[in-house]
Amino acid sequence: MAHEVRGVVALSKGAPVTVETIIVPDPGPGEALVKVQACGVCHTDLHYREGGINDDFPFLLGHEAAGIVEAVGDDVTSVAPGDFVILNWRAVCGQCRACLRGRPWYCFNTHNAKQKMTLADGTVLSPALGIGAFVEKTLVAAGQCTKVDPAASPAAAGLLGCGVMAGLGAAINTGAVGRGDSVAVIGCGGVGNAAIAGARLAGAGKIIAVDLDGRKLSWARDLGATDVVNASGTDPVEAIRSLTGGNGADVVIDAVGRPETYKQAFYARDLAGTVVLVGVPTPEMKLELPLLDVFGRGGSLKSSWYGDCLPSRDFPMLVDLYLQGRLDLDAFVSETIALDGVEKAFEKMHKGEVLRSVVVF
Ligand SMILES: NC(=O)c1ccc[n+]([C@@H]2O[C@H](COP(=O)([O-])OP(=O)(O)OC[C@H]3O[C@@H](n4cnc5c(N)ncnc54)[C@H](O)[C@@H]3O)[C@@H](O)[C@H]2O)c1
Ligand SMILES: [Zn+2]
Ligand SMILES: [Zn+2]
Numbered sequence: 310m311a312h313e314v315r316g317v318v319a320l321s322k323g324a325p326v327t328v329e330t331i332i333v334p335d336p337g338p339g340e341a342l343v344k345v346q347a348c349g350v351c352h353t354d355l356h357y358r359e360g361g362i363n364d365d366f367p368f369l370l371g372h373e374a375a376g377i378v379e380a381v382g383d384d385v386t387s388v389a390p391g392d393f394v395i396l397n398w399r400a401v402c403g404q405c406r407a408c409l410r411g412r413p414w415y416c417f418n419t420h421n422a423k424q425k426m427t428l429a430d431g432t433v434l435s436p437a438l439g440i441g442a443f444v445e446k447t448l449v450a451a452g453q454c455t456k457v458d459p460a461a462s463p464a465a466a467g468l469l470g471c472g473v474m475a476g477l478g479a480a481i482n483t484g485a486v487g488r489g490d491s492v493a494v495i496g497c498g499g500v501g502n503a504a505i506a507g508a509r510l511a512g513a514g515k516i517i518a519v520d521l522d523g524r525k526l527s528w529a530r531d532l533g534a535t536d537v538v539n540a541s542g543t544d545p546v547e548a549i550r551s552l553t554g555g556n557g558a559d560v561v562i563d564a565v566g567r568p569e570t571y572k573q574a575f576y577a578r579d580l581a582g583t584v585v586l587v588g589v590p591t592p593e594m595k596l597e598l599p600l601l602d603v604f605g606r607g608g609s610l611k612s613s614w615y616g617d618c619l620p621s622r623d624f625p626m627l628v629d630l631y632l633q634g635r636l637d638l639d640a641f642v643s644e645t646i647a648l649d650g651v652e653k654a655f656e657k658m659h660k661g662e663v664l665r666s667v668v669v670f
Contacts, residue, residue, distance in 0.1 A: 316444030400452030476503025478616015
């Protein structure tokens with residue numbers, strides 16, 4: 310039996326998104342049907358709508374979600390109907406070269422549902438990041454469902470499914486921030502502010518937030534920044550150096566992803582320090598650096614895909630920290646909206662008015 314539900318679709322490049330009738334198949338082998346309770350609006354959804362990811366329109370948008378498993382395929386044992394889950398886009402295969410080496414967070418063959426969700430006329434939909442969760446019910450691979458404590462608010466917990474996990478993991482996993490480290494984060498949207506929260510959790514001493522927008526910096530202070538730098542009027546490299554005894558920070562995280570912010574991160578870091586790139590650049594961007602500086606400054610230059618997270622390891626742990634009051638996920642939920650509010654949420658995101666708008670069902 311197929312399910313007829315409502316969902317947010319980008320029908321063609323650049324056109325405003327619309328709410329459409331979606332046909333969702335019953336779960337087959339290895340699949341789960343999830344009743345979505347909440348789904349955050351991420352910059353990547355907007356990238357899909359603008360044709361910046363690929364041209365496989367129409368897209369079923371939404372991918373930062375939590376909900377309740379409604380049904381599973383016959384062979385599924387990892388989750389069961391009634392489980393509260395966060396959806397992930399890293400259902401690891403266990404068999405690729407990364408998984409076999411014990412580094413499943415780099416898995417090169419992650420799973421999605423095999424069956425397709427469609428529009429009422431049978432047009433096959435491309436689900437954003439292999440999820441598609443601005444919809445009342447969605448079909449995913451069972452491995453994309455990570456069971457967590459149901460005491461958590463779905464709107465807050467769902468954010469761990471993408472941007473907030475990417476930021477937390479950029480600090481904790483990729484940057485390996487440790488007790489007493491100095492950390493600077495360039496760009497304090499949902500991802501950068503999560504990196505700040507991650508640096509605090511990991512025990513960083515000094516946490517410097519850099520943005521062009523004062524609103525973002527005041528949220529950064531709430532989430533753990535010890536110092537803030539408004540780069541619209543101040544050179545961020547000089548400011549970070551002077552806040553770190555003239556040396557630069559141990560770990561600098563670029564949560565914007567542009568050549569100029571990457572260069573700032575590169576030079577605002579102490580000798581032998583670490584740069585983490587978590588913001589996503591666009592194809593035409595090029596980076597130019599003196600190779601002697603790359604050598605002479607030492608340390609490591611890393612990129613962070615999805616915060617190098619392993620959902621089965623990280624989601625339940627972070628939800629537990631949230632429930633203990635040690636990680637303020639609610640601070641990322643700027644507003645809750647209805648399914649037909651996604652287009653307006655894109656505008657607010659563009660104007661920098663929100664960390665996250667979250668669709669609740
Ligand atoms: N690596 C991953 O797995 C992953 C996952 C999710 C999102 N992302 C990426 O992370 C990036 C940030 O996402 P977001 O949701 O936080 O976006 P956002 O638009 O909410 O935040 C970006 C922030 O950067 C600030 N900014 C822009 N230019 C700046 C500059 N020159 N100097 C300082 N600050 C500047 C903006 O004011 C804004 O606060 C995006 O590129 C997004 O695609 C990456
Ligand atoms: Zn794998
Ligand atoms: Zn996302």
